[in-house]
Amino acid sequence: MKFKGIIIxxxxxxxxFFIGLLQDIEYRTLTRTLISKIANYDLEYYGGxxxxxxxxxxxxxxxxxxxxxxIISRSQKQKRNNFLSILIFSALLVLFYFFxxxxxxxxxxxxxxxxxxxxxxxxxxxxxxxxxxxFSIISSQILDYFILKKVSPPNQSSTNKINL
Numbered sequence: 001m002k003f004k005g006i007i008i009x010x011x012x013x014x015x016x017f018f019i020g021l022l023q024d025i026e027y028r029t030l031t032r033t034l035i036s037k038i039a040n041y042d043l044e045y046y047g048g049x050x051x052x053x054x055x056x057x058x059x060x061x062x063x064x065x066x067x068x069x070x071i072i073s074r075s076q077k078q079k080r081n082n083f084l085s086i087l088i089f090s091a092l093l094v095l096f097y098f099f100x101x102x103x104x105x106x107x108x109x110x111x112x113x114x115x116x117x118x119x120x121x122x123x124x125x126x127x128x129x130x131x132x133x134x135f136s137i138i139s140s141q142i143l144d145y146f147i148l149k150k151v152s153p154p155n156q157s158s159t160n161k162i163n164l
Contacts, residue, residue, distance in 0.1 A: 005070075009066060009067070009070050012066035013063050013066050013067065016059075016062040016063050016065055016066055017056070017059040017060070017062065017063050018059065019059070019062060020056070020057075020058035020059030020060070020061065020062035020063075021055075021056055021058070021059040023058065024055055024057065024058045024059070025050065027058055027129070027133070028050065028124075028127075028129050031101060031127065031129055031132060032045055032124055032127060034097075034098070034101045035101050035104055035105045035108070035127065036105075038098070038101055038102050038105050039105035039108070039109065039120075040105075041109055041114075041118070041120060042117075042118060042119040042120065043105065043108065043109075043119070043120050043122060044119055044120070044121050044122075045121075045122055045123070045124040046121050046122070046123055046124070047123045047124045047125060050124065050125075057129070057130055058129075058130075058133060061130060061133045061134050061137065062133075062137075064134075064137045064138065064141070065089075065137060068089075068137070068138075068141035069085065069086065069089065069141070072085050072089075072141065072144060072145050072148065073085060075145070076148055076152060084148065084151075085144055085148055088144050088147055088148070089140055089141065089144045092139070092140035092143050092144055093136055093137065093140040095140075096135070096136040096139045096140050096143075097132065097133075097136040099136075100131075100132045100135050100136055101132060104127060104128060104132060107128075108120065108122050108127075
């Protein structure tokens with residue numbers, strides 16, 4: 001069973017790497033759009049068209065997802081927490097992604113200058129795409145671990161010590 005788990009981990013790491021490799025441009029477009037929609041001011045991006053073909057930035061960051069979920073599942077002893085862990089992680093990932101996009105929009109507001117029409121112009125390559133993805137994944141895995149630690153019932157040996 002241990003060998004099967006390691007094979008599944010390696011296959012999922014490779015799968016997430018290829019997903020990140022192929023979806024990098026879509027992720028960047030989604031992040032820019034979300035930042036401009038979440039911003040509480042007028043934000044426009046400038047710069048030429050982005051040409052990125054198979055750049056492994058997002059692929060390497062996305063490999064943290066199966067690694068973190070594997071570590072969390074190994075630290076939790078009950079099998080029923082694996083599905084709950086993935087469910088909580090997915091919800092937290094979306095929430096932290098929105099949160100860090102909002103933080104990035106506020107950073108842009110205070111580091112860029114506005115024109116006469118009070119519109120902020122920012123170069124699309126200056127957005128911290130890697131940090132948003134990295135912080136979203138790491139924050140959601142840490143909070144997922146602590147939520148599961150709080151939700152999971154205490155093990156039998158610790159309750160016996162209390163009763164004695």
